[in-house]
Amino acid sequence: MGSVSVPQRRAFLVGGLAASAAVITGCSAKSEAGTPVAKVAAGSAPTPSPAAAGARPDSPRTAFDRLMEGNTRWVDGKPQHPDQTPERRTFVAEEQKPYSAILSCIDSRVPPELVFDTGIGDLFVMRTGGHVVAPVVTGSVEYGPLTAGTSLIVVLGHQRCGAVKAAYKALKDNQPLPGNLQSIVEALRPAYQEVSKQKHADPVDAMIRAHTRQTAADLRRSSNLSPLLRKREVAVVSAYYSLDTGRVEVLGGAPAA
Numbered sequence: 001m002g003s004v005s006v007p008q009r010r011a012f013l014v015g016g017l018a019a020s021a022a023v024i025t026g027c028s029a030k031s032e033a034g035t036p037v038a039k040v041a042a043g044s045a046p047t048p049s050p051a052a053a054g055a056r057p058d059s060p061r062t063a064f065d066r067l068m069e070g071n072t073r074w075v076d077g078k079p080q081h082p083d084q085t086p087e088r089r090t091f092v093a094e095e096q097k098p099y100s101a102i103l104s105c106i107d108s109r110v111p112p113e114l115v116f117d118t119g120i121g122d123l124f125v126m127r128t129g130g131h132v133v134a135p136v137v138t139g140s141v142e143y144g145p146l147t148a149g150t151s152l153i154v155v156l157g158h159q160r161c162g163a164v165k166a167a168y169k170a171l172k173d174n175q176p177l178p179g180n181l182q183s184i185v186e187a188l189r190p191a192y193q194e195v196s197k198q199k200h201a202d203p204v205d206a207m208i209r210a211h212t213r214q215t216a217a218d219l220r221r222s223s224n225l226s227p228l229l230r231k232r233e234v235a236v237v238s239a240y241y242s243l244d245t246g247r248v249e250v251l252g253g254a255p256a257a
């Protein structure tokens with residue numbers, strides 16, 4: 001990441017996202033020459049770890065490729081743990097510009113930073129039971145593309161999702177779950193209804209995949225994201241993680257090369 005020069009960052013900021021980024025202020029700092037970030041980049045020159053070598057992915061496709069390369073290392077048992085050094089921590093301390101945003105389940109076996117072999121400052125990560133969304137979650141997903149030039153959003157479902165399995169059973173048996181758990185069930189109702197139209201050998205797995213695709217489709221229709229998608233500055237990918245193999249399978253929305 002040390003090779004991400006200030007001119008690159010500034011050129012990026014003056015792109016189409018700058019106006020949107022100005023709407024929200026928060027933990028994403030402005031990038032100006034002379035900031036501590038620039039000093040680190042030009043001065044102490046932290047040594048990027050191997051996988052972080054090269055420019056920060058600045059398009060949906062390059063972000064997608066970076067993630068899938070990381071997943072291949074994870075599957076092969078050869079993670080490089082990039083961007084996890086003290087130098088990297090210092091490099092991103094003043095400003096973060098994660099290249100991807102991952103919406104995934106709370107499942108303890110699906111940690112996005114490990115699954116995609118990434119490090120500090122690489123990903124925005126939103127995790128909810130069954131990766132269901134509500135306005136606050138959608139706002140969190142939109143935060144990266146609107147403020148930090150994040151160009152890829154991945155909705156990551158996974159094999160044997162307990163939340164989807166519980167929701168499937170609750171809806172099938174018409175037995176609401178107690179308290180707030182029912183709100184997750186209700187968020188999964190559209191996927192249940194889609195799957196119920198046909199016979200499936202594994203209806204829960206079909207529901208996981210349907211829900212993942214539906215969530216991605218809903219995000220693509222977001223009023224904040226759809227203009228960025230039309231300009232191809234952002235892509236929303238739906239994907240499925242295998243607990244057995246560690247592999248991320250793309251379900252839809254892979255950005256064009």
Ligand SMILES: [Zn+2]
Pocket residue numbers: 105106107129130131158160161162163164
């Ligand atoms: Zn899950």
